[in-house]
Amino acid sequence: QKEVEQDPGPLSVPEGAIVSLNCTYSNSVFQYFMWYRQYSRKGPELLMYTYSSGNKEDGRFTAQVDKSSKYISLFIRDSQPSDSATYLCAMRFNQGGKLIFGQGTELSVKP
């Protein structure tokens, strides 16, 4: 079993839709949770960062962590064609720990 599981998609939605991206993980020791966005042929860029459980909102993006279910989510409201990219979840055990990535979900937002 992989430490972090993420549906690779592809996921295709119309412009303006609400997008829900998810990851599950197996190790309850993970404390720090991140979402990265990666455009084609580019390096990943950090989108959201949360510590432990709870929600965090930044503009159209909301990151949610449910440690009891070992489940994290990223919601994108009013999705735009420019949101089309691969979204990678990542997590680590502690402040200095290694970053473990999910497989990434490919998202396409159609005009």
Place this chain on the structure above:
Amino acid sequence: SQTIHQWPATLVQPVGSPLSLECTVEGTSNPNLYWYRQAAGRGLQLLFYSVGIGQISSEVPQNLSASRPQDRQFILSSKKLLLSDSGFYLCAWRDGYTEAFFGQGTRLTVV
């Protein structure tokens, strides 16, 4: 502000040839440095990480090695490339106050 440089952007190498990819970071001191590989449609696989000059940890036994000759320089090498070494190689850095920031990657094709 901090920046990370990674080169070359694209590389085509014959099987059995050597490899040297370089990554440098500006604007920070004593960063943690990472090399990841991303196969097509896959997540990021951690290859090496370094917490200081000359300190290298290997995550996956393979045909590659890493070195950190200076505080902000991280080099990925191979003496003889295999077809299976093809992929997208990403360098990243972080310090005690940030999450990981990635370079723009090197797309390596071994032919």
